Amino acid sequence: MGQMEAERIDQIPVGQRVTLRRRLPDGAAGDVVGTVVAHDPEGVTLHTMRRGEVRVAYAEVVVHRVVRPVPWRIGAFLRRAGVAVLDLDGVLRTFDTSGELARVESELGLDVGAVIELAFALPEAAAMVTGRSTHAHWMAAVRARLLADAHAEEAVERLIAVWREDRGTPMGATVALVDSLVAAGTPTFVFTNGTDRVPEELEHMGLGRLVPMLINTHDMGRAKPAPQAFALAHAEVERRVGRVVDRAQVHFTDDRPGNVEAAREFGWQGRVFTPPAPGQW
Template identity: 60%
Template sequence: MRPEDLSRVPLGERLTVRHRLADGRASDVVGHLVGRDGQTLVLDTRRGRAVVRLTDVVVARVVRAVPWRVATFLERAEVAVLDLDGVLRDFDTEGHVGRAAAELGTDLEGLLEVAFGIDEAMAMLTGRCTHAEWVQALETRLLDDGHHPPAVERLMTVWVEDRGTPVAPTTELVDRLCAAGTPVFVFTNGTDRVPEELEHIGLGHLVPALINACDLGVAKPDPEAYAVAHAEIERRLGRTVGREQVRFTDDRPHNVEAAREFGWQARIFTPPS
């Protein structure tokens, strides 16, 4: 695109602009076009506003958005199935749990390893233990490991209070799928508290679509979990559903691979770029 063509580019478009610097070198700036006059362009970039003189522009082009492959994949589904955590909601988005974990001398990843490594974790995910019992077992484990009781208490308080935050692009995608008439299900290795959590964070409309491992008695990536979930999908829809008709996304590769082995079409979840 030549500099004179930039007058026809709508405001809001994302541009890459190569321009000359004062020392004669060329540099690129990438951002959304938010303003211009007869002499300059104003771009909103990741580092802030950038002003480029039109006389310095060497070449420019509009950067087209890369299609969100997960969205395209699910929009072609006869039945769409999505994981919950890491896909439709995220935890500790404000960092409270991470900071409380740091007080114990660990990071969030280390804390999760301990939390999901205790026996009560799998029991909880398969309906043999409640969320409250798991939390109590985790607190006992942390105290037994010698962590300072007040720090453990602070951690458990913020842990229980964190019910997650909706992932806007994915929840909006689900709304579009439902509006288009595509049956949508949420298949999660969740706890008995998931319905209440979804109501709390404004995703209560997803509760009727919920297929929860703690209700099934078996969790992903166990092959039986997919068989039981598929039977539940057929029961709710009141018809036979071919395995190849189901399209599934999950942020855990093992769960995606197990779904493929079962016969579902499956893709690892990635957020839009």
Template identity: 35%
Template structure:
């Protein structure tokens, strides 16, 4: 039987739970508690919902949220590059991120395949960034524009790029940029 305090942890708290699987092995799940009844617990994890019978819980503890990985990744950049579509689709989390990066003095570049509406969106956000029209996969042209805008040479490895489309991330990596798939915080 799990410790009594598990039932006292409020819904929404982030926890790590070690539990016994049906085959006898132990497994860990980390996520937010989304549901609980007298028999089971449901966690929302990075891989989806995990349903854990309470009688299988071996140990648990409340854990603090880790810093958002994309924010940390871009915060270490000499130049931060994001896909404009991703930024607009996730404005609730990307706008504060862009503001934070701008305050830190990190040059910001937003790439777009269409270019339409980019200037208006950026002006409305009040950010000193520019949108570069980018044909899919044309990292050399985007990199040349970054260097021209900054009036200096920038090593490809100093550019950190994020986009929610894995093929774009892979293309950026092949060019030499540091790149990660955009995943919003949970």
């Protein structure tokens, strides 16, 4: 490969994934696949999965090709929708990005995520997401359970305070996807097993524009994955768009496979949510 190809390689931006074939000292050829991390006057350095950073001299390059990222499947799936419906938690927002809740769990001698598992196993959780209780009552039940399990009161109070203050952090790629769907004219909804606090939490996160899209099981009396929850949500979609909507036109994503399977049984098209890989969005 001549100098012209070397100059073109030199123009590939840092962060771009490439595959190249280089001439080895024994005359054979070898392939290198990785992400460009640096250029120098004589060569390029790639970060590879197996060998870490590998420098390749331009003079060794036989041929190279830019690896275009695979489109984000969830993005493509929802852009084909007649009506797009997304879960909230784990899809549009995440929690404990500071790690503070995990640190308090550690102080309590619990594994990371153990308090969440305990909390959602309480009967107050099911009552809350179906409108028969509130977030405040749920937090009180979690506190009482932890104290009953003989955890230190000071640490329990700190955990509850941290939890109450964490309204969530937006997941930027998914929020941007929702904004693009709305801009394209696709009816878009956020369907969550939520609490009475969800509208306030969205406003607090700077996502107040999602509140008009909200379908909250707390207001419906049925929660995912119950079939009645999907029937009520579909009726609400039709009410808001002002027309009959064929179930197959609705594309739904959720991070819980059981909810996606229930949506498919109802007649919606469903796909388990996965976040985009770097460069996909």
